[in-house]
Amino acid sequence: MPWKLSTEFTFDSAHIIEGYDGPCGRLHGHTYRVQMELQSDQLRPSVHVDRPIMVADFKSLKWAKKDATEGGLDHAFLNDHPDLGSDTTAEVIAAYLHRETLRRVKASLPAGDDGADLHLKVALWETPESCCEYWE
Numbered sequence: 001m002p003w004k005l006s007t008e009f010t011f012d013s014a015h016i017i018e019g020y021d022g023p024c025g026r027l028h029g030h031t032y033r034v035q036m037e038l039q040s041d042q043l044r045p046s047v048h049v050d051r052p053i054m055v056a057d058f059k060s061l062k063w064a065k066k067d068a069t070e071g072g073l074d075h076a077f078l079n080d081h082p083d084l085g086s087d088t089t090a091e092v093i094a095a096y097l098h099r100e101t102l103r104r105v106k107a108s109l110p111a112g113d114d115g116a117d118l119h120l121k122v123a124l125w126e127t128p129e130s131c132c133e134y135w136e
């Protein structure tokens with residue numbers, strides 16, 4: 001894995017952990033911090049450049065920081081998100097960010113390239129002290 005892209009961003013969202021016997025069971029919000037790490041064996045073209053000079057466009061790793069009305073998670077009520085359902089723990093959100101980001105990156109690959117050498121790790125901080133990591 002000679003290349004690794006790394007990028008970080010934040011988004012603000014509200015949620016409720018349904019059925020949680022404590023403060024997390026009440027409506028509240030977080031400034032979530034996300035770190036994406038994408039490793040690759042090879043360089044590729046992107047939708048913006050024809051030559052094989054990138055692991056991926058950094059923009060493809062940051063879609064979640066967009067406003068909820070533009071397909072991201074910023075200023076969303078996470079429990080209403082169709083791909084998350086009512087369970088919005090850091091673990092569930094990190095797995096969703098991993099699944100959706102890898103799907104978007106692979107959707108932009110040239111025909112015949114399955115992206116089998118791409119490996120993504122997502123770290124999601126729900127608070128400055130508490131982080132969940134997800135990778136495959």
Ligand SMILES: [Zn+2]
Nearest residue numbers: 015024028030
């Ligand atoms: Zn919470």
